[in-house]
Amino acid sequence: MIDDLTLENFLLRNRISQETWEEASIEWESLTAIGLDYQRYGPQLREYAAMLARIVQQYDGVHSVRWRIKDSEHMLEKIVRKRASNSDKYLEINVHNYYSIITDLIGIRALHLFKNEALAIDAAIREHQLLIDTEQPLVYTRKGDTVPEDVFPKDRFEHREHPAGYRSVHYIIQAQPQKRQVYAEVQVRTIFEEGWSEIDHRVRYPNFNSxxxxxxxxxxxxxxxxxxxxxxxxxxxxxxxxxxxxxxxxxxxxxxxxxxxxxxxxxxxxxxxxxxxxxxxxxxxxxxxxxxxxxxxxxxxxxxxxMFSNDWFEKIKRNSEIASNLTGNDIASQAISIVGSSFNHLKAIENIESINKIFNNANIFSDPRSIESLAQIKKIQRKKKPDDEK
CATH class of the missing domain: 1.20.5 (Single alpha-helices involved in coiled-coils or other helix-helix interfaces)
Structure with missing residues (x-):
């Protein structure tokens, strides 16, 4: 706890030399005031960090999410080292502005399985989060890495080789859970990189093993x-x-x-x-x-x-003077009586033209020669043998 922390213990526990402390040029009281304020504000940041992690977990490509808020003593150590290295933005830090200067009070790690999934995560962060204007997302590479321009173009990313060999993409996003404007750092890396970095951190940093x-x-x-x-x-x-x-x-x-x-x-x-x-x-x-x-x-x-069609008998009626005397009689019956009831129609086919010629060329029944001609046909038919009538 910051309340019970002394300068000597702080320097010893965080392996800060006296020389580094003097180069930082900050009063202990001013430093502890920042620490105490952060402790009071910490629970609110923790709630917001958890909510932000749940949001990032929903982005395409994200396998899992880890989050934390910065430890208060580690925050003070960072202030001392940044001031000792003459970082411009830390030179005017105080209890009223530290939360807008330190950009990783909230830390989110979005882990993914395959390298190409970083692009989907990048698209989601840019769509749903508000990046700060002063810094581009930072791509950390290890020595010997080649990063294709079409994957992380330099007009949208800053590239930097990490001295410890970390591979990761870091985004600084704006967050304002309440009145205070704070920032959160979102680190995007593969699960394999996360495993190695955790092991490296645990082996190397506790005793600053060299x-x-x-x-x-x-x-x-x-x-x-x-x-x-x-x-x-x-x-x-x-x-x-x-x-x-x-x-x-x-x-x-x-x-x-x-x-x-x-x-x-x-x-x-x-x-x-x-x-x-x-x-x-x-x-x-x-x-x-x-x-x-x-x-x-x-x-x-x-x-x-x-032979005795209606048309034929109509001609007879029109052309024969005697036809007027036969009105009311069956003309067909009269014709049959003249020709003969035993007249074989089928056998007499060859005589149809001659019969028609007789009636057409003469006024039937008015010219005795016509009657004689018909009678002559009748005699011829009666003289035919029975076999011819079949």
């Missing part, structure tokens, strides 16, 4: 974490390619199935049309046969009745 052998193995561990990131991205790409191939194969199989179904339907349609065509041909043949039969019957009927 053992060369430890440094070598931490550097090896750092490279392994980086390779794990690369392998994770490779496996992700491999899985996506495999999924894409499977989808293409499935689509090809589905297309093949649809083609076969369409061909089956076409064959069935052709078979149906072939069957319908056969039925149609049969119906047409039957219809032709029936028409032929009806035509033959009609021709036979016409031959049997044509």
């Amino acid at each position: 053992d060369k052998m430890v440094d070598i193995f931490l550097a090896i561990f750092n490279r392994l974490a980086g390779q794990a990131d690369e392998m994770g991205s490779f496996v992700q790409g491999l899985a996506q390619a495999s999924t894409s191939t499977q989808l293409e194969l499935a689509a090809a199989h589905d297309e093949k199935r649809k083609s076969l179904e369409a061909m089956d339907a076409l064959v069935a349609e052709l078979e149906q049309k072939t069957e319908q065509h056969a039925l149609s041909q049969s119906a047409v043949a039957k219809l032709k046969e029936e028409l032929s039969r009806m035509r033959s019957a009609a021709e036979t009927a016409e031959l049997r009745t044509g």
Whole structure:
């Protein structure tokens, strides 16, 4: 607690040399006043940090979120070291403005599985959070890293090589849970980078370990974490390619199935049309046969009745003087009585033209020669043998 903290204990616990303390050039009372105010304000910051973490957790690409508010004693240590290094913005720090100068009182770590997910997280932060105007998001790289311009373009990101080999993207966003304007630092990194950085911090910082052998193995561990990131991205790409191939194969199989179904339907349609065509041909043949039969019957009927058709007898009525004397009689019966009831209509077909000629060229029944001609036809027919009348 800041209330019981003495300068000697503070310098000892945070490994601040007397020289560094003097270079910081700040009164102990002023420093502790900042610490005490921060302790009182801490619970409100904690609530806001938790809420902010829940919001970030919803962003696309975020696997998990860690958060914290800065420890009060660590905050005072930072002020001393920043002043000792002549950081301009810390030179005028006091109890009334420290929360707008220190930009990481609230810390959010958004962790993701694959490297390319940092882009989705970047888009979400820029859309939903208010970045400060004075600083661009900072991309920390390790020595030897190459960062493609299309991933983190320099007009939108500041690039800096981290001395300890951290890979991370840091954003400073504005936050104002109440009247005070404060800032929060959002760090975006992979789970592998988070694991390595936590181990490195625990091994290196408690005793500010400068053992060369430890440094070598931490550097090896750092490279392994980086390779794990690369392998994770490779496996992700491999899985996506495999999924894409499977989808293409499935689509090809589905297309093949649809083609076969369409061909089956076409064959069935052709078979149906072939069957319908056969039925149609049969119906047409039957219809032709029936028409032929009806035509033959009609021709036979016409031959049997044509000699004494209504038109023929009308001519007789118009052209014959004697026809006026036969009014009310059956002209057809009179004609049959002249020709003879045994007249064979079928056998006399060849004589139709001659009979018609007789009646057309003479006034029937008014010219005795016409009657004699008909009588002569009758005698000829009676002399025919019975076999000819069949």
